[in-house]
Every structure is written in C-alpha cells, then in structure tokens.
Amino acid sequence: MTVGTVTAPLDRLRTALAEIADLQHAEMLLDWDSRVSMPHAGARARADASATVGRIAHERFISDEVGELLDELAPLGAELEPGSADAALIRVTRREWERFRRVPAALAGEMRHASGIAVAAWDEAKAASDFAQFAPHLEHQLELKHRYVECFPPGEETYDTLLDDYEQGMKTAEVRAVFDQLPRALDGHLELMDVAGPPICEQLLFDFRLKPPTGAPRCPWCAVYAAPARIRPAERRKGSPGGCRR
Numbered sequence: 289m290t291v292g293t294v295t296a297p298l299d300r301l302r303t304a305l306a307e308i309a310d311l312q313h314a315e316m317l318l319d320w321d322s323r324v325s326m327p328h329a330g331a332r333a334r335a336d337a338s339a340t341v342g343r344i345a346h347e348r349f350i351s352d353e354v355g356e357l358l359d360e361l362a363p364l365g366a367e368l369e370p371g372s373a374d375a376a377l378i379r380v381t382r383r384e385w386e387r388f389r390r391v392p393a394a395l396a397g398e399m400r401h402a403s404g405i406a407v408a409a410w411d412e413a414k415a416a417s418d419f420a421q422f423a424p425h426l427e428h429q430l431e432l433k434h435r436y437v438e439c440f441p442p443g444e445e446t447y448d449t450l451l452d453d454y455e456q457g458m459k460t461a462e463v464r465a466v467f468d469q470l471p472r473a474l475d476g477h478l479e480l481m482d483v484a485g486p487p488i489c490e491q492l493l494f495d496f497r498l499k500p501p502t503g504a505p506r507c508p509w510c511a512v513y514a515a516p517a518r519i520r521p522a523e524r525r526k527g528s529p530g531g532c533r534r
Contacts, residue, residue: 297360298374304354305381311345319404328408335404343397350389358382383456390439399432 318338326334348354361378368375388396406425413422437449445460452458 297357298364298378301354301357301361301377301381304348304357308345308349311341311348315341315345315400322404322407328411331408332405335401335408338404339397339401342400343393346388346391346396347393350385350391350393354381354385355389358385387440387452391436392439395432395435395439399436402428402432 315338318334318341322331322334322338358378358381362382365375365378365382368378370376370379402425406422406429409425410422413419433450434446437446440449443449443452443459447460451460451463
C-alpha cells in the first residue's frame with residue numbers, strides 16, 4: 289500500500305482506510321452476488337475470490353504503515369475532544385488495528401473461504417433436509433473459530449473474545465444475565481396476543497420457557513416437523529427443511 293507522505297498524517301490515515309473500505313465493499317458485493325445471481329456450481333471459485341480480497345484487506349489494515357500512522361497521530365488524539373469525529377477515528381482504528389493484528393492474514397482468508405463454501409453446502413443440505421451433509425462444514429467453522437479465539441488472551445469464557453467483535457468490553461456472563469430475565473419479563477404477555485393472529489413459534493416458546501396463550505394457533509412448521517416443546521431445539525428440528533421459518 290502506498291500513501292503519500294506529503295499530506296497530514298490524519299489525511300493519510302483516512303486515505304488508507306478508504307482503500308481498505310473499498311476492498312471490503314468489493315468483498316461484500318461478491319458475497320451478495322453469490323446469494324442472488326451466482327450459479328450454484330460457482331461457489332468454490334467465488335469463495336476463492338472472496339478469500340483473496342478479504343485477506344488483502346486484512347493485510348493492508350494490519351500493516352506497519354497503518355501502525356506508524358497511528359503512532360504519529362497519538363499526540364493529536366490525546367489533544368482532541370474525546371467526542372470528536374477525528375478523536376474517535378484515531379481511537380477506534382487503534383483498537384481495531386491492535387486487535388486484528390493478532391490474527392494472521394492466512395487465517396483471516398481461510399475463515400472467509402470456509403464460510404463461502406459452507407453457505408453453499410448449507411443450501412444443498414437444507415433442501416435435502418440432510419444435516420449430516422452440512423456437519424463437516426460446521427465442524428470446520430468451529431475449528432476455525434477456536435483458532436481465531438486462540439489469537440487473543442484468554443477471557444473468562446471462550447465466547448468473550450467473539451462477543452468483543454460486536455460489543456466492546458461486554459462479557460458472555462452479562463449477556464446470559466440479560467436473557468435470564470426475559471422469561472420473567474415476558475411472562476403473561478403472550479396471553480394478550482390475538483389468538484387469531486399469526487402462529488406462535490414453538491422455538492420461541494422453548495428458548496424462553498414460555499407458555500403458549502390459550503387457543504393460539506401453532507406454527508405449522510413446528511407442528512409438522514417438531515416434537516413437543518419439552519424436547520431440545522436440536523432434537524425438535526430433525527426432519528424439518530431448515531427448522532421453523534418464523
């Protein structure tokens with residue numbers, strides 16, 4: 289990556305990040321087209337292309353040049369109003385750069401490639417209602433996620449590292465505590481629903497330990513393909529072409 293050195297460091301950082309964003313947008317377009325227009329047989333070739341573009345974007349972001357720009361901008365970041373756009377740009381980019389620099393570019397590309405192949409395999413397995421066909425891809429995804437987690441210092445729980453990609457600083461235990469409150473918060477509210485309304489999904493009832501409202505219609509997918517709600521979701525969905533669609 290070549291970014292001119294005659295301009296101010298902040299402008300050079302913006303230029304570098306804009307180029308990386310262009311690569312990420314190209315990867316998104318490849319992914320979108322694979323789900324909308326691409327012939328099914330092109331999945332592997334498309335996964336190759338997406339993985340290459342994603343790996344290059346990752347390499348450019350974690351480059352020494354971006355790190356040197358961030359070091360050069362550190363004094364400015366300390367002087368700026370914390371809530372300003374420029375201060376946030378420097379602060380967030382620094383955090384993301386330090387975080388993703390831990391992840392080898394080869395692993396980043398492999399994760400993208402495996403995801404592209406797995407989505408196509410899922411389409412076939414779902415149509416055939418054959419989980420065994422998809423299981424190897426799921427196992428590979430889990431193995432890659434564990435390798436990703438191993439790039440970071442251990443957390444209190446394994447999922448803490450993955451959660452931090454979406455909610456900075458949040459812990460798995462905090463999320464669990466929030467969801468543990470939902471059954472109490474929702475208790476009784478289902479009775480207020482119009483029994484003539486849309487069917488109630490048994491997956492929702494099971495996950496949040498809720499009682500269905502009296503006389504409410506049952507979800508046709510759950511009714512046809514699922515066992516009673518006392519059975520765990522993974523067991524209930526055997527035979528369903530993708531499980532409940534609600």
